[in-house]
Amino acid sequence: MPRSRKSARRQRMEAAINYPIEWLEERSGLIGGVRYFLFRKVPSDTNWMQTLGSATLTAFIVQAVTGAILAMYYKPDPNSAYQSIQHITNDVWLGWLVRGMHRWGASVFIILMFFHMARVFLFGAYKYPRELNWIVGVLLLALGMLEGFTGYLLPWDQTAYWATVVGININGTAPFLGPFLAQFLRGGAEIGPDTLARFYSIHMLLIPGALIGLIGLHLYLVVRLGVTSPPWSKEAAGAERVEKPKRGRRGLLMPGARGGIPR
């Protein structure tokens, strides 16, 4: 029978392919872990909006990688920082592209965080038992914006310098501890030789470390608590399993979906 011959061969092939995977799984359990992470059960009516978190994570990874490449050429010294940026833009092969990705990707990262936050808010996904994940997300948002603030100084041109002067002095107007916060950020009474390297270290080492740790916690909580159903979900409301609605009738503000009025 051709069928059985094929299946015997197929079995051998599969065994050959599976061998390294099983080897790894037996020694590390990684395959199962990755499978557990990636192929979780989610509600059948999850929405495209619920990919915004992954999009934000992707934007962060792009920032991390392009930032690491920029750090290979950038010099955080007041007398050569501007020239090193010019060097990256004009001389390094595709340096203009990597710098542009980092510069525009920063805005993309922040904007995606806000979209993701809006989705979570509108879906009510911050409610019990996911309150902690909302709080972690707020910390991530704050750290992300601090990344923007510290990264803005690094080109060391007039815009960067004076924007940072103003930004630090806005911090300095906070009551009571503001002047101390400003001096801590500056590294002294005035923006001086230490400020640039200080911002560079905060931008590329301190905050990214904290971000990575908090992203890990954020994902852990997502995996542990699962994904929420959209607010119009009938499945979550007790129905057995919802038929896929007809095309064109599915959307965020679908009428009748929330109030239980039949479509």
Next chain:
Amino acid sequence: MEPLNGDDRPHLPPPSLWPVGFAVGVACVLVGLIVDPLVVVPIGVAILLVFGFLWARDATKGYRAPVPDLEPETRRPGREAPPIPAHVGEAAMPEPEPGEIERFPRSKFLEFSTLGLGGVIGGIVTIPILGPMVANPFRHEKHGKLDLGPLSDFPSGQWMIATFMTDPAEGEVTRRTAYIRNNGESNGEPSFTIISNRCAHLGCPVQPNGPVFDNKKKVERTKGAGDVTLIPMLPAGGFGCPCHGGQYNPEGNRTAGPPVRALDRYDYSIVGGHLVLGKTYSVSKVDGTGAQAKIHRYGLANPGNHVDGPEAWLYPLQPPH
């Protein structure tokens, strides 16, 4: 040792964590004898004394007073415990033999000592981490003498833009700007108005509202302030800030816009016929003009911080500069 217990066999005192700290103190003293007998040895002695005291207090606890929060005795009086009914919970742990129970299990001791040692190490490492990061910006900075050149460079009644470096070794990043006017003699002493160009709103550089005579620019190389440039100007309209539109009159008083006080000023002195800049200070307002001006003077404050009025209560302390 624990008389309340009513048990006939003697109990040893529970293992204590304080000997660990005591041992650290001994090690610190021994290291200190080699490294730095004046600093490290006293620290070690202090650790020894503190932990020795705590250890002694812990060891004598049973003798001094009945301690209310004793760990409850888990030993049962009877020989055999009643069996746990099958319908209660999952498989029960085998009932331990009466002599088997440890009052302070070894695993618990190891857990506490690991956590404690980790905490001590973390604490010791934290100080050098926080020092450079947090404390260093608040140290007093040494200011060299900012020599702006001979008095003959500053004609009487003439405004000058002076730029100079507060630390020439660090380069252009330390370049600052002051607006200087020689007010002539006052009581036989030369009088100057020296205004900082740092806007009292959020620190942008204020610009003179009037002509600047770049063609009469003069560069003076001085010892303390690098290349000093002097440019004559005529700020008839005072000073204005390009960032958010703050306006000041020629004495530095705020006339319009968001600034919360007048422009900061520099102290000055005349040393060997040269004009030498001193510290910067903040000003709420200036009455009068020139040599007769009455300056309402305050310690240097961050831009945007009120120095007088009720809002100044929000900024009771300024960091050392």
